[in-house]
Amino acid sequence: MASPVSQHARQVPLLDLRAQYATIRDEIRVAIDRVLESQGFILGPEVAALEQEIAAYTGTAHAVGMSSGTDALLAALMACDVGPGDEVVTTPYSFFATAGVVARLGARAVFVDIDPATFNIDAEAAAAAVTPSTRAVIPVHLYGRMADIDPIVRIARERGISIIEDAAQAIGSVDASGRTAGSIGEYGCFSFFPSKNLGAFGDGGCVTTNDASIAERLRVLRVHGSEPKYYHSIVGGNFRLDALQAAVLRVKLKHLDGWTAARRRNADTYRSLLADADLGSHVTAPTDVPGHIYNQFVIRAENRDGLQKHLKEQGIGTEIYYPVPLHMQECFHGWGYAEGDFPEAERAAKETLALPIYPELERDDLAWVIEAIAAFYR
Numbered sequence: 001m002a003s004p005v006s007q008h009a010r011q012v013p014l015l016d017l018r019a020q021y022a023t024i025r026d027e028i029r030v031a032i033d034r035v036l037e038s039q040g041f042i043l044g045p046e047v048a049a050l051e052q053e054i055a056a057y058t059g060t061a062h063a064v065g066m067s068s069g070t071d072a073l074l075a076a077l078m079a080c081d082v083g084p085g086d087e088v089v090t091t092p093y094s095f096f097a098t099a100g101v102v103a104r105l106g107a108r109a110v111f112v113d114i115d116p117a118t119f120n121i122d123a124e125a126a127a128a129a130v131t132p133s134t135r136a137v138i139p140v141h142l143y144g145r146m147a148d149i150d151p152i153v154r155i156a157r158e159r160g161i162s163i164i165e166d167a168a169q170a171i172g173s174v175d176a177s178g179r180t181a182g183s184i185g186e187y188g189c190f191s192f193f194p195s196k197n198l199g200a201f202g203d204g205g206c207v208t209t210n211d212a213s214i215a216e217r218l219r220v221l222r223v224h225g226s227e228p229k230y231y232h233s234i235v236g237g238n239f240r241l242d243a244l245q246a247a248v249l250r251v252k253l254k255h256l257d258g259w260t261a262a263r264r265r266n267a268d269t270y271r272s273l274l275a276d277a278d279l280g281s282h283v284t285a286p287t288d289v290p291g292h293i294y295n296q297f298v299i300r301a302e303n304r305d306g307l308q309k310h311l312k313e314q315g316i317g318t319e320i321y322y323p324v325p326l327h328m329q330e331c332f333h334g335w336g337y338a339e340g341d342f343p344e345a346e347r348a349a350k351e352t353l354a355l356p357i358y359p360e361l362e363r364d365d366l367a368w369v370i371e372a373i374a375a376f377y378r
Helices: 018-040 045-058 067-079 097-104 123-128 150-160 212-221 244-251 256-276 304-313 332-334 343-351 363-377
Strands: 060-067 087-090 108-111 133-140 162-166 187-191 203-208 297-301 352-355
Touching: 018 045, 018 244, 045 060, 045 067, 045 244, 060 067, 060 212, 060 332, 067 187, 067 203, 087 097, 097 108, 097 133, 097 297, 097 332, 108 332, 123 150, 133 150, 150 162, 203 212, 256 297, 256 352, 256 363, 297 304, 297 343, 304 352, 304 363, 343 352
Parallel strands: 087 108, 087 133, 133 162, 162 187
Antiparallel strands: 060 203, 187 203, 297 352
16 A cells, blocks of 8 residues: 655645635735724624624524634523533534533433434434433534434424534535525524634634524623623623624625535545546545535545555645544543444544545645545555
């Protein structure tokens, strides 16, 4: 394995935000200067304008800016009054925040396994896991592909359970029925972490909803539960979105559809190059569906760790999302799970590898990545 590659290595990082910034520098500086001249840095008109634009983009009635995607999830659970003794059904194959926010409120995450083809939650298993103690279900639209959540929707509506879509990686994603991420459940939680398709210059997030009363509750929760100022009927948190981040995001939102189209083109190119290289016995590419926005392009790979090491030596950035499923994290041992409980999530953690997919990549960059992969398996 790992035969020498025939050309000079070219650097292909997992993500290059400088390349993106170079295309929007002037617009960004105007937006930042606007905030600096106003000297209004917390919430305010920039955040209000972004909220309207995000609601329109996601096809929802309301968007409430939050300090991060994690705080968006936390605020949503708080709005549902999740607490000790409650259960929240979700996936063990996601970023830590999906389960971390449940633990922070003293509740218990009830995990179910994933669909091995999509890496998303097994919706039928999630529906079957609902009990009288279930307060919410958190399906995750992982890597930018919408999860099939109709079975969850049916039982949630029957039982009066809230659906909190973890759409941190999925802004702009659409399912087969034309529904957008964040528009199906009572809550849609988004992250604007810099590496996301719509990324801020720091932390940021939002919650979308079609319920005006939920939106108002979230607005109160994000300012310590204060309404009016200094009067607190509930305990909230400091979940406010900065105006500077909102101004940056408003600029980037105008470009998001174009960036998504470029990510989709890159994904198609990867699949074509992989097929030409005849790597099917070693590498499995993600299947495409309309509406997939490719926050990540995640392959399954034979000898994944060896391949990652080889690609690093060739100047190619990769990442493992995620090496340890949530049910195997040390801090969640008290929930009673053990290795072997969710075999598909555990297998994905051993086999998956994210390749560079950002919009500014050229075809030669993608060809170099596939050539390097092919060289490893020769």
